[in-house]
Amino acid sequence: MSDDPDKVWPTGLTLKEAEEVHSYLIDGTRVFGAIALLAHVLVAVSTPWLG
Amino acid sequence: MFRTRDFALRKIRQIGPRYMPFADVATDDLPLSRLLRLSLFQVTVGMALVLLVGTLNRVMIVELFVPATLVGVMISLPLLFAPFRALIGYRSDIHKSALGWRRVPYIWKGTMLQFGGFAIMPFALLVLSGYDQAADAPLWIGHASAALAFLLVGAGVHTVQTVGLALATDLVPVEDQPKVVGLMYVMLLVGMIGAALIFGALLTDYTPGKLVQVVQGAAVVTVVLNLLALWKQEPRDRDRARRMEAETHDDFIDAWRLFVRGRTAVGLLVVIGLGTMGFGMADVLLEPYGGQVLELSVAMTTRLTAVFAFGGLIGFAIASRVLLDGADPIDVAWWGTLAGLPAFAAIIASGPLTLPALFVAGTGLAGLGAGLFGHGTLTATMRSAPREQVGLALGAWGAVQATAAGIAVALGGIIRDLVTALPGAADFRPETPYTPVFSLELGLLLAALLAIVVLRRKQARLHQTSRYRNRQDRPDTSAAPIEPTPPVRRQKERETHDDNRVTAL
Numbered sequence: 255m256s257d258d259p260d261k262v263w264p265t266g267l268t269l270k271e272a273e274e275v276h277s278y279l280i281d282g283t284r285v286f287g288a289i290a291l292l293a294h295v296l297v298a299v300s301t302p303w304l305g
Numbered sequence: 306m307f308r309t310r311d312f313a314l315r316k317i318r319q320i321g322p323r324y325m326p327f328a329d330v331a332t333d334d335l336p337l338s339r340l341l342r343l344s345l346f347q348v349t350v351g352m353a354l355v356l357l358v359g360t361l362n363r364v365m366i367v368e369l370f371v372p373a374t375l376v377g378v379m380i381s382l383p384l385l386f387a388p389f390r391a392l393i394g395y396r397s398d399i400h401k402s403a404l405g406w407r408r409v410p411y412i413w414k415g416t417m418l419q420f421g422g423f424a425i426m427p428f429a430l431l432v433l434s435g436y437d438q439a440a441d442a443p444l445w446i447g448h449a450s451a452a453l454a455f456l457l458v459g460a461g462v463h464t465v466q467t468v469g470l471a472l473a474t475d476l477v478p479v480e481d482q483p484k485v486v487g488l489m490y491v492m493l494l495v496g497m498i499g500a501a502l503i504f505g506a507l508l509t510d511y512t513p514g515k516l517v518q519v520v521q522g523a524a525v526v527t528v529v530l531n532l533l534a535l536w537k538q539e540p541r542d543r544d545r546a547r548r549m550e551a552e553t554h555d556d557f558i559d560a561w562r563l564f565v566r567g568r569t570a571v572g573l574l575v576v577i578g579l580g581t582m583g584f585g586m587a588d589v590l591l592e593p594y595g596g597q598v599l600e601l602s603v604a605m606t607t608r609l610t611a612v613f614a615f616g617g618l619i620g621f622a623i624a625s626r627v628l629l630d631g632a633d634p635i636d637v638a639w640w641g642t643l644a645g646l647p648a649f650a651a652i653i654a655s656g657p658l659t660l661p662a663l664f665v666a667g668t669g670l671a672g673l674g675a676g677l678f679g680h681g682t683l684t685a686t687m688r689s690a691p692r693e694q695v696g697l698a699l700g701a702w703g704a705v706q707a708t709a710a711g712i713a714v715a716l717g718g719i720i721r722d723l724v725t726a727l728p729g730a731a732d733f734r735p736e737t738p739y740t741p742v743f744s745l746e747l748g749l750l751l752a753a754l755l756a757i758v759v760l761r762r763k764q765a766r767l768h769q770t771s772r773y774r775n776r777q778d779r780p781d782t783s784a785a786p787i788e789p790t791p792p793v794r795r796q797k798e799r800e801t802h803d804d805n806r807v808t809a810l
Binding site for chain 1: 402403404410413414417418420421424425428429431432436437438439442446450541543546
């Protein structure tokens with residue numbers, strides 16, 4: 255299983271490849287978070303729910 | 306105990322790569338189902354276009370009482386990004402990735418932008434229109450957030466379409482490209498028509514809550530369809546990844562110089578710009594023309610769009626057929642432009658003659674011509690794209706096409722409104738504001754025909770000189786020539802743009 259130290263199981267990707275796939279996920283999450291924050295601010299402007 | 310662990314690991318290893326978003330091998334044969342799946346990104350592009358230009362345009366003016374000029378500015382904001390398509394395509398050409406990917410990262414980022422824009426858009430529009438407490442908020446919040454939403458969607462649409470088409474060009478063998486172009490156009494139409502019908506039905510009785518549901522629903526649909534479209538399409542390629550790491554690249558200006566050198570790229574772009582403007586200018590004027598001049602009912606004028614789209618479908622079908630049989634894409638574009646001349650002549654004549662049938666026939670023929678023209682020019686672009694510059698080539702196509710279409714629609718509206726605002730306009734015949742626009746379209750189509758003639762001349766000249774000159778410095782040009790296809794090419798030679806040939810750029 256761990257004969258090639260550079261590969262990550264179970265996908266058989268190299269470390270660099272795995273990191274790249276991960277980076278897309280992280281970027282997506284960041285954008286999603288920023289957008290959600292902005293959407294909440296806009297909703298708060300029109301219908302303030304914090305009092 | 307040990308055996309179960311072994312079994313589990315073996316199972317995981319088997320399913321592992323199945324849930325990774327890349328194809329493990331680059332296959333020669335691309336089944337139709339995979340192509341259909343890839344073309345789903347065009348559905349989301351069509352949906353976004355309809356939502357911006359059609360649905361939200363109406364909702365903002367009719368239901369939210371936003372001033373029409375502000376609506377016009379907001380809707381034209383995405384157009385600002387159109388010229389950057391060439392840059393986006395170029396960036397995807399030189400992208401460095403450990404997976405050997407060039408297109409997927411950009412489609413993913415574009416999808417996120419489009420999603421983000423749609424996610425905040427309904428709230429931004431509600432704030433813009435001063436809904437509820439937003440009336441007390443400073444005005445700039447509404448303006449800035451709505452502008453941001455439209456810009457995000459625009460950037461996303463342009464990125465997704467440019468890089469998606471580049472990916473399709475990468476994957477498909479040269480002789481199958483007409484099929485793909487046809488499919489892409491049809492899916493764009495499907496997305497537009499489907500979205501128009503669905504959004505229209507959902508928003509018949511408008512409430513702010515429904516607006517939020519519909520637009521955010523569109524955001525979710527965008528992500529789902531685009532993920533489905535790009536899943537396992539672009540192969541993982543360790544050799545290419547290694548090469549990418551070592552490569553250095555020209556900057557955009559040098560890449561562009563290389564792209565236009567010794568080829569007819571600019572001529573083709575001029576043809577695309579003129580023809581797109583010629584066919585696109587009447588887009589939003591056909592319906593009011595039918596209503597005001599020929600006194601067709603609203604239900605009838607709505608069907609006009611269907612007639613135009615149906616003409617386009619026939620055009621795509623014919624173009625795919627003849628191109629697969631080995632016709633030259635520039636010829637197809639020529640015949641399409643030629644078909645546009647009688648079409649707009651018929652539309653102009655139908656007003657004074659009060660012949661609605663002639664008007665409908667002209668509209669259908671214009672759709673057919675636009676279909677042939679669009680298909681021919683996009684296929685020509687794909688064929689002429691040098692292997693390592695597919696993204697740049699399709700970016701340039703998209704930049705010219707989207708900019709020309711946007712300018713044409715705006716210009717058509719402006720001309721009509723200017724004529725209506727002339728002193729004494731009340732005494733004009735009802736068709737007077739429209740005739741100049743349709744005549745201008747005729748002129749633009751004639752100019753496009755002329756540009757095609759010039760392009761042909763230049764091609765012939767290049768073809769001649771290339772027989773004598775050693776073209777070793779441009780290995781890519783001989784691989785995918787824009788010159789009239791020699792019959793040899795029809796033989797079984799499944800070359801794709803993606804076959805990992807290193808070209809010394």
